[in-house]
Amino acid sequence: MNFVTKNISWFVTLGAVLLGFSAALLLAAVLGESPSLVATVLIRGAVGSATSLGYSLYYATPLIFTGLAVSWALKAGLFNIGAEGQMTLGGVAMAAVGILASGLPAAVAWPLALFAGFGAGASAGWIVAWFKVRRGVHEVLGSILMNFVSYGIAGLFILNIFRNPSSQNPETLPIGPGFELSQLSLIGGTSPLNVAFVFALVFAAVADFVIRRTRLGMNLRWSGGAPEFARRSGLSIDRETMRALAISGGLAGLAGASVVLGYMHKAREGFSAGAGFIGIAVALLGRGNPWGVIVAALLFGGLQKGSLDLDIDTDKISRDLAGVIQALIVMAVAARPVIEAGLRTWLERRKREAT
Amino acid sequence: MELLIAFVESVMRVSVPLLFAAYGGLISERSGLANVALEGQLLLSAFVAAATVALTQNAWVGLGAGIVAGGLGGAVFGWTSVKSRADHIVIGIAFNMLIAGLIPTVCRAWFGVTGGTPQLQRDARFTSDISFFLAAVLVGGILWWALQSTRWGLRLKAAGDRPEALTVQGVSAGWVRIQASTLCGLVVGIGGVNLSLCQGSGYIREMAGGRGFIALAAIIFGGWRPVQTGLACLLFAVADAVQTMLQGKSIFDLAIPNSIVQIIPYVATLLLLAFRRSMMSAPSAINKPV
Numbered sequence: 001m002n003f004v005t006k007n008i009s010w011f012v013t014l015g016a017v018l019l020g021f022s023a024a025l026l027l028a029a030v031l032g033e034s035p036s037l038v039a040t041v042l043i044r045g046a047v048g049s050a051t052s053l054g055y056s057l058y059y060a061t062p063l064i065f066t067g068l069a070v071s072w073a074l075k076a077g078l079f080n081i082g083a084e085g086q087m088t089l090g091g092v093a094m095a096a097v098g099i100l101a102s103g104l105p106a107a108v109a110w111p112l113a114l115f116a117g118f119g120a121g122a123s124a125g126w127i128v129a130w131f132k133v134r135r136g137v138h139e140v141l142g143s144i145l146m147n148f149v150s151y152g153i154a155g156l157f158i159l160n161i162f163r164n165p166s167s168q169n170p171e172t173l174p175i176g177p178g179f180e181l182s183q184l185s186l187i188g189g190t191s192p193l194n195v196a197f198v199f200a201l202v203f204a205a206v207a208d209f210v211i212r213r214t215r216l217g218m219n220l221r222w223s224g225g226a227p228e229f230a231r232r233s234g235l236s237i238d239r240e241t242m243r244a245l246a247i248s249g250g251l252a253g254l255a256g257a258s259v260v261l262g263y264m265h266k267a268r269e270g271f272s273a274g275a276g277f278i279g280i281a282v283a284l285l286g287r288g289n290p291w292g293v294i295v296a297a298l299l300f301g302g303l304q305k306g307s308l309d310l311d312i313d314t315d316k317i318s319r320d321l322a323g324v325i326q327a328l329i330v331m332a333v334a335a336r337p338v339i340e341a342g343l344r345t346w347l348e349r350r351k352r353e354a355t
Numbered sequence: 356m357e358l359l360i361a362f363v364e365s366v367m368r369v370s371v372p373l374l375f376a377a378y379g380g381l382i383s384e385r386s387g388l389a390n391v392a393l394e395g396q397l398l399l400s401a402f403v404a405a406a407t408v409a410l411t412q413n414a415w416v417g418l419g420a421g422i423v424a425g426g427l428g429g430a431v432f433g434w435t436s437v438k439s440r441a442d443h444i445v446i447g448i449a450f451n452m453l454i455a456g457l458i459p460t461v462c463r464a465w466f467g468v469t470g471g472t473p474q475l476q477r478d479a480r481f482t483s484d485i486s487f488f489l490a491a492v493l494v495g496g497i498l499w500w501a502l503q504s505t506r507w508g509l510r511l512k513a514a515g516d517r518p519e520a521l522t523v524q525g526v527s528a529g530w531v532r533i534q535a536s537t538l539c540g541l542v543v544g545i546g547g548v549n550l551s552l553c554q555g556s557g558y559i560r561e562m563a564g565g566r567g568f569i570a571l572a573a574i575i576f577g578g579w580r581p582v583q584t585g586l587a588c589l590l591f592a593v594a595d596a597v598q599t600m601l602q603g604k605s606i607f608d609l610a611i612p613n614s615i616v617q618i619i620p621y622v623a624t625l626l627l628l629a630f631r632r633s634m635m636s637a638p639s640a641i642n643k644p645v
Contacts, residue, residue, distance in 0.1 A: 027457075031464035079444055135629035140391060140444055141575070142628075144568045148621040155614030280448060316464040323456025330449035335439030 016332030045309035046302035054191025060301025064200035065255035066279025076244035077224035082143030083252035084276025085150030086121035091256025093120035095267035098175025109178035121253015129245035171268035181262040194262030208290040370592035374491035375546030376570035386535035387515035391447035394567025395454035400425035400547030405558035421548035429540020440644035471559040515638030594623035
C-alpha cells in the first residue's frame, strides 16, 4: 500500500497508457474487428522480429527529437505546437545543404547538415517567439499558423527549387554521399534504422544535463516555473522566451535527420508524417523529463510501426487507430493530478476504515 | 465588374465555415474555456454529415446529424476540460488528435477507405451558399443580442471573467462552461456541414485545412466581441479568396508556385494578428480551472 501511495504518479501514468490502449481496442470491437487480433497485430508489428524492432526504433528517432523540443519549451511554460513545421523546414534545409555541397566529405558533411537543420528549425521557433514577445500573439496560435507557412516554404523548395525532374514523386534531388548517415545493424534485420537514433539519445542526455546542471537550464526552468522570481532576480522573461522557443525549434529541426539523411537521402513532400504532432504527446507522457521522453518515444514509435500492419492484417481498422490511442493517453495524462488526488483520498479512506 | 461580383461571392462562400467556427468559439471562449478544438469539431461534423448523407441520401438528415455530432464533440471537449482541471489547450490538442484518428478509422470500417466518404450526388447536397451565409449573419446577430441582454449572456461572461461570483450565487461555473462548449459545438457543426455538403461533395481528409485555428485568430482579432469577430472572419476570408483566385496564375509570365499562394491566408492571419490596433484582452479567467 505504501509503495503504491509513494509512486502514485507513475502508477497513474501507466494507468493512462493502459486506458488509452483498452479504449482503442474497445473501439475496434465496436467497429466489428476482433480486439485480440488488433492487439496481436500491434505487438507483433512493433517487436515481432529484428526487422520490426528496427523499424520501431527508426520511427521513435524523430519522436525523441520532437518530444525533446516540446519538453524544452514546456520547461519555460511555453507550448510549442509548431514542431511539425520546424521539423519539415529542418529536413528541407538538410537536403538543401546536401544537394548544394554534394561533394563534401562525410567528416564535415553531416555535421554541417545537422547545423543547417537546427538553424532552420530555430528560425521558425524564433519567429513564433518574436510574434509572442513583441506583438502579443499567443505562441499556440503563432506556431500553428507557422506550421502551415512552413509547409508552403518546404513545398517551394521540394517542388520547385530542388525538385528532381526525373522522379515521379514530389521529392528533391538526392543528397551527396558524404551526407548519408550510416545504417545501424546492431540488432540485425533489414530496417532503415540509422545513426540518427544514437544522435537522438545523445541529445536527450545533453538536454537532461543542460536543464538540470547549467545556468542556461536554470534560467529556462525559472522563467517557466517562477517567472516573477526570475524577473526580480534580473532575468529578462522576454529574452528567455525567445531563447527557449528558438532552441525548441532547433531540436525539432533535427528530427528530420533520420528520415532525410539516414533513409530517403532526399526530402520528399510530407516526410515528417506527423512526428511533430506526436512529439506533443511524447512530451506530455514523458512529463518533460528527457529520459521520460525517450521511453514515451519508444512506446509511440512501436505503436506507429505496429499500427502500419493494421492496414494490411485487419479488414476494418487502419493505422489511424494509433492517433486515437495517443490522444486518449494525452487526455488521461493531462487529468493526472485530479485522478491522483481522487485516488489518494480513496486509499486513505480505505486505510482509515481498515483500522 | 463581373470579376468583382465573382470575388465577393467567393469571399462570402469561404467565410461561412469561418463565421460559424468563430461564433461557436466565441461562446466557448467567453465562458472561460480556451478553445483550440474548433478544428476537430469542424472535421467531426463535416464527416458525420457526409457519412449520414452517404447512407441516407438526405441532405437535411445530414445537416441534423452534423450539428448533433458537433454538439456532442463540444460536450466531450467541455466536460473533459472542466473535469480534468487540466490546461484547456492540452485537452483541445488531444481532442483534435482524437478526431484526426477517429475519422479515418471509422471511415475505413464503414466505407472501406480512409481518405473520405463516397462522392455525394448533387441533389443530396446543399447548393445555396447564400442561405448559409445569411444563417451565419443571423447567428452572429443573435449572439450579439444574447451576450448583452440575456441572463444566459451574463452568466456566460461571468464564468469567463469572474467565475467565483457565479459560485457565490450558487451557479456552477463549470456547468456553465460545459453548456457553452456544447452550444459552441452545435454552432461550429453548421460550419462543418457547410464544408462537406455545400462547398465539397463529401468528406475528404483534413478538409477544414486550419479554418478552426483561423477562426480562433478571428476571435482574438475581434477582441472577443461578436460584430468585430464577424468582420475579422470576412477579412480573413478575403485572404482566402485571393489565394483561390491566384492559384495557377502567373505574373509577367512567371508562374507563381502554388505552395506560396496557398500560404497567403495563414501569413495574412499572422500579420493581421500581430498588427491589430485594438488590444481588447481575453476573458480574465480564460483557461483557469473552476
